[in-house]
Each structure stands twice: as C-alpha cells, then as structure tokens.
Amino acid sequence: MVARFLFEVMDYQFIVNSIPLYVKAMELTLILSFWGILFSIVLGCICAMVDYFKIPVLKTVVKVYVEISRNTPLLIQLFFLYYGLTQFGVRLEGETCAIIGLTFLGGSYMAEALRSGLDAVHKTQVESGLSIGLTNWQLMRYIILPQACAVAVPSFAANVIFLLKETSVVSAIALADLMFVAKDLIGMYYRTSEALLMLVVAYLIILLPISILFSYLEGRLRQHGLGSGNI
Amino acid sequence: MDSALVIFEGANLTRLLGGLLVSLRIAFLAVLFSLVGGVLFGILMNSKNTVVKVLCRVFLESVRIIPQLVWLFIFYFEMTKVFHIHIDAEVASIIVFSLWGTAEMGDLVRGAISSLPQHQRESGFALGLTKIQLYHYVILPQAVRRLLPPAINLVTRMIKTTSLVVLIGVIEVLKIGQQVIEISIFSAPNAAFWVYGFIFFLYFIVCWPVSLMAKWLENYWASKGV
Amino acid sequence: MVSDKVLLEVKHLQKSFGDKTIFKDLSLTVRQGEVIVLVGPSGCGKSTFLRCLNGLEDYEHGEVFLDGKAIPGEQKSWYQVRQKIGMVFQSYDLFPHMTVLDNILLGPLKVQKRTKEEVLQQAQNLLERVGLWDRRNDYPSQLSGGQKQRIAIVRALCMNPEIMLFDEVTASLDPEMVREVLDVMLELAKAGMTMIIVTHEMNFAKAVADRVIFLDDGGIVEENTAEQFFTTPKTERAKKFLDIFNFKE
Numbered sequence: 054m055v056a057r058f059l060f061e062v063m064d065y066q067f068i069v070n071s072i073p074l075y076v077k078a079m080e081l082t083l084i085l086s087f088w089g090i091l092f093s094i095v096l097g098c099i100c101a102m103v104d105y106f107k108i109p110v111l112k113t114v115v116k117v118y119v120e121i122s123r124n125t126p127l128l129i130q131l132f133f134l135y136y137g138l139t140q141f142g143v144r145l146e147g148e149t150c151a152i153i154g155l156t157f158l159g160g161s162y163m164a165e166a167l168r169s170g171l172d173a174v175h176k177t178q179v180e181s182g183l184s185i186g187l188t189n190w191q192l193m194r195y196i197i198l199p200q201a202c203a204v205a206v207p208s209f210a211a212n213v214i215f216l217l218k219e220t221s222v223v224s225a226i227a228l229a230d231l232m233f234v235a236k237d238l239i240g241m242y243y244r245t246s247e248a249l250l251m252l253v254v255a256y257l258i259i260l261l262p263i264s265i266l267f268s269y270l271e272g273r274l275r276q277h278g279l280g281s282g283n284i
Numbered sequence: 285m286d287s288a289l290v291i292f293e294g295a296n297l298t299r300l301l302g303g304l305l306v307s308l309r310i311a312f313l314a315v316l317f318s319l320v321g322g323v324l325f326g327i328l329m330n331s332k333n334t335v336v337k338v339l340c341r342v343f344l345e346s347v348r349i350i351p352q353l354v355w356l357f358i359f360y361f362e363m364t365k366v367f368h369i370h371i372d373a374e375v376a377s378i379i380v381f382s383l384w385g386t387a388e389m390g391d392l393v394r395g396a397i398s399s400l401p402q403h404q405r406e407s408g409f410a411l412g413l414t415k416i417q418l419y420h421y422v423i424l425p426q427a428v429r430r431l432l433p434p435a436i437n438l439v440t441r442m443i444k445t446t447s448l449v450v451l452i453g454v455i456e457v458l459k460i461g462q463q464v465i466e467i468s469i470f471s472a473p474n475a476a477f478w479v480y481g482f483i484f485f486l487y488f489i490v491c492w493p494v495s496l497m498a499k500w501l502e503n504y505w506a507s508k509g510v
Numbered sequence: 511m512v513s514d515k516v517l518l519e520v521k522h523l524q525k526s527f528g529d530k531t532i533f534k535d536l537s538l539t540v541r542q543g544e545v546i547v548l549v550g551p552s553g554c555g556k557s558t559f560l561r562c563l564n565g566l567e568d569y570e571h572g573e574v575f576l577d578g579k580a581i582p583g584e585q586k587s588w589y590q591v592r593q594k595i596g597m598v599f600q601s602y603d604l605f606p607h608m609t610v611l612d613n614i615l616l617g618p619l620k621v622q623k624r625t626k627e628e629v630l631q632q633a634q635n636l637l638e639r640v641g642l643w644d645r646r647n648d649y650p651s652q653l654s655g656g657q658k659q660r661i662a663i664v665r666a667l668c669m670n671p672e673i674m675l676f677d678e679v680t681a682s683l684d685p686e687m688v689r690e691v692l693d694v695m696l697e698l699a700k701a702g703m704t705m706i707i708v709t710h711e712m713n714f715a716k717a718v719a720d721r722v723i724f725l726d727d728g729g730i731v732e733e734n735t736a737e738q739f740f741t742t743p744k745t746e747r748a749k750k751f752l753d754i755f756n757f758k759e
Contacts, residue, residue: 120492120495121488123440123491124440124444124487124488124491124492124495125444125484125487125488126444126445126447126448126487128447128450128451128458129447129458129480129483129484129487130484132458132480132483133477133480133481136465136476136480137476137477137478137479137480137481138477139476140473140474140475140476140477141474141477175603177599177601177603178603180561180566180599180603181599181603181604181605181662182605183564183565183566183588184564184566184592184595184596184597184666185593185616185617185621185665185666185669186589186590186592186593186617186621186669187589187616187617187620187621188589188621191620191621195616195620196605199607200605200606200607203607214349218350218351218352219351221351221353221354222353222448224451225451232351232353232357235357236357239357239361245361245362245365246362249354249357249358249361249362252354253350253354256349256350256351256354257349257350260350261349264345264349
C-alpha cells in the first residue's frame, strides 16, 4: 500500500511546483520564530532575575504574568491581540501580533527554565564566590549564570522547539506561514497528501537539525558534570 | 463598554459555555486515553529489548517533533483519503491528542521509574520483600510522587492545545465566539474584544487550578523530603 | 614566629538563629602569625563564628577589627575585607565550570585587577608547592577530594590574604586524603600565615596550634596553649570533651 501510495497517488510535478511557496513560507516561520524566541529569552531572563533578587512589586507582576501566560493557549492570545484589540484602535500587523504572542507565551517558559537553573546552583558556590571578594554582579556573571545556564539547557532547548512548533498557529491570523500554505493548497487543489507531506518535510528540515544539535550540546555539558537532565 | 454585555445577551453565554464543554470533552477523553496508554507505553519504554526500545523512541520523537496542528491536519484529511472513511473532526482531535498524550505521558512514566536509584530496590529486597511487595511499598509510591506534578502539567498543556481543534472545523468555544461576534457586528462593534477576552479568561479559569494543584503537590512532597 | 601585632580582634560578638542563641559575648584577639584552633562539640557555633568573620553570616551585636580598623556590619564593606580574609570550606566548592587555573585566577584578576603574568607566576608557585601544577587545565570533576581541597586552599592564598579561615576542611575527605591537605596547612603555618582553624583532627590541632580555644554552650570555655590543652586541660568540660575523642597521652 505504501508503494502504491508513493508511486501512483502522489503527484510529484505538483510537489516540485509548490516548493517555492513552501520555501517562502518557511522563511516567514523562521523569522517569526527567531524574533519570538529571542524576545522570549530576554523577557525570561528579566523575569528570572526579578524573581531571584526578590525585587518588590515587580516580583508580584512577574508572578501574575507567568500564571496567565502558562495557563492560556497561544491561539486565544493571538485572537485577542489581532481581532480583539483592533476594536479599540490598536491596529497591530499580523507579524507584530505573532511575535508579541510568542514572546508573551515563551517568556514565562524561558523564565521557568532559567529559574530552575538558578535554583540548582548550590548556596555554597555563592559563599565560596563571596569569600574571594566577588561583588554581586561578578558573582552572577562568573559563577551563578554559567552554571544555571548549563543546568537550564535541556529545558531551554525543549522550549525553543516548543515555540518553533507553536508558530504553526499563526496561520489563524492570516499570516502566510507553512501551515497557511498547506491549507491553501488543500483548499485550492485538494492535493492533501502532497501538501501535507511537504508540510511535514518542511518542519523536519527546521526541527531535526535543531533537535540533534541540542542533544549533542546536552551530552557535552554533562561530560563536565554540569547540568542534570530534566524530568 | 456596552459591547461587554454581548456575552450575556440571549443565549450567548450558554452557547459559549457549551462550546467550552466541547473543548473540555475532547481534553477529558484524550487525557483518559493518555493516562492508560502512557502507563503502558512507559513500561514498554523501560523494556530491555533493544528493538522495542528503538520502536518506542521513534514513536515518541516523531509525535514530538511535528506540531500538533500538523498532526490534526494529517489525521483529519489523510485518514479520509487513505482509508475512505470520513472521520468526524472531533474524533480526529481525540485520536491525535491521545497519541500525543500517550507519548508524552509514557516518557514521564519511563523517567519516573528509571530515576529511582538502584539501591532502593536492593534495600527493599534486603528486607526480604517480594517483588510485588517491593513495587507496592517502595517503587510505586515514590514513582507516583515524581510522576504526578509533571503529569498534571501535561494535562494543562493538553487542555490548552484543544484550542487548535477549531482550525479543523470543530464547533467549540472559539468558533462559537466568532459566530457571536459576527451576529452582533452592528449592535456591538467592540464585541471581539470582550468575547475573545472572555474566552481567554475561561481557559485561564480552567487551567489555572490544575497548574496550582501540580505546584502544590510538588511543594507538599518536597517539604516531606521525597 | 607570632608577632605582637594584633591582626584581628573580635569584641563581644553575638549571633542567634531565631530564638536560639548560637553564641554571645564572644571575644578573641588574633596576633599576626598566630595559628588558632577552635574545637568543641557539634553545634557549638565554631563554623558560624568563622562565617561571621567573613561576612557570610550577619551578627546582632559586637565588632570585628581587622588591622585595627573596625569592619562596618553592612554587606558592602565586606567585599574589601574578604580580599584580606581567605576562607576554605568543608565542601571545597571549586567552580565546576572552570578549569583549576581559572578557578584560581578569577579572584586576583576580576576582584583585585592584577596583571595576568604576575598572578600566573604566583599561581604556578603555589600549585607547584601543593604538587598540582600539572593538573592546572583539568576541571574539578576530574580531581579527587584531596586534590580539590588543595586547589581551594591555593585559590584562597592567591588573593594574598592576611589571614586564612579553615572550616572543617578535612571533614568530607576520605581518610587517606586527609593527610595531604593537613600537610599543606602545616607548611602554611610554618611559613608564618595567620590562621583560624575549625577541625576535629585532634592530632593535627595539637601539632599546628599556637593556641586552642574550646567553645561550648555559646561561649569560650577554655583558652590554652596546644600543649597544655591536650595534656592538662584546665576545665572539666574540656576534659570530658577530650575523653570522647580518646585523646590521652
């Protein structure tokens, strides 16, 4: 059946013809993911630091944000931003919405990853850093952060892949990403098998190398006795 | 501000909540199947047979690496075509989320069992426990404690992911929200803000207690030193 | 060896955790070149006392003077003071993500802003003295406990401290490694380093100490020379304490 499927049902001319569409869509998916993930990391770092240094007021703000972000779906966040806010004159481009949405979602996940890393750095490491006269800032930079990041790598990697996958939702706010192109082709030509095969291949091209790179990194870190695998 | 009232107009609130129920029904059934499937899959993943292990790994990684939305499309459109049976979008959703949940839950179960140190087993045997007693009194209670918090978090993720089913045409809370907005486009021009805001709130109200429970359990057991 | 110059002076120190008083009205004078060993039962506050001297614990009352200057209690001033007071911990606490050499260079380069050539020269001297120069590019996870602890001592020494604090540095070592660490400390003492040592190694204490201080119940019970403390202790409590260790000659 698989052979019949591959050699008789599939229209390879159609696949070849649609490659440029997918390449273009992949570009958009990657651009959105890049900015979304970058801002997520920045936001996550800020939140983790606020939490670590127990900065009053901001600490509560971060807590509320994390709970909201982690307990609502990206799709609904996007609908609210894209369709809901426009009603009040806040007109956001689809791309901007997608990046804001991804950042809003990813920030809390990145914060959580870094927080667990910070927690894993033993108190005695801090004391031993203090005992050679390091200031708080030096302590963070040379002792705590490098170790915390190493511990956070597995959950950090999982979050990057998670966010890349989440971008598939942005087609719902009319952005021409991979999912959108596949839907379009299905709608126009009813070539579902070809369109979906290309979709899967496109995601594999993006996600497989990243996934392999991260497991390699994780292995390297563990060799130095840094970082422990997460659950 | 008047637009806010659109939620409470006529049957709108009942319809929206009914839509939420559809999402929750999908989530509930998928979680149920995932729990059963996940425990079995987790035990299978701990098997010493290399072939079984590799097959399990392939299943887990392929489910993980492709976005859930893509899986939904594949099941909804391809199943119809390949097997010439039309499956309902809701059924397709339940199948996809169950498979995904089984894979993720299985990995959690595998992790919980294999993370127990060998000496726990050995000291159990040293006390003269039989294998069943060992599992009953030593292994399972500890494994469950490690497993429950992440498993509950997975449930939250599954509930959130059900929001995707609207994209393959299931009539659930978001779809009904869209309908409400369309109907009241003239009477309440700002409806989108309030309706989507309300759905946002609904998801939060459902997921938040579940997340809190996971956190509470984690802290509770941590304070007891396990 | 011990000069008349007072290096460190502690006056009426008091510390408690919650309602539990760890010690009260603790005073101590340390002269340059002097080696003081603190002994006492578990939980008598020896370690806490050392940690107070390095600003790792706050204290409620009392004052600490270094070189005749009072150390203000605020956290900020401790950064300066800690460069002059070296401390070595029970759990070594090398930084696991840095090589041996980077561990040692961190403080002198980043805190004291010294030049790399000069610090490297000093690090080489010190590492050669403890026999670990050839391990300079290893990571801590590749070293034994005894090696790690010797590196931790070098790391503290490389800051050119005026006084060194040792907090049960051999307590988590395997017996065969205790010796290599104690030898380094004995050599340091001979070279004239001022040291305050908390230890349970009574033979070592006897060999290294100029003065032994016996702490119990939140205060100094006995202060004596090493020779007299271990042979003819003045107080009953010290006698009982030494009996537990079976230290009688």
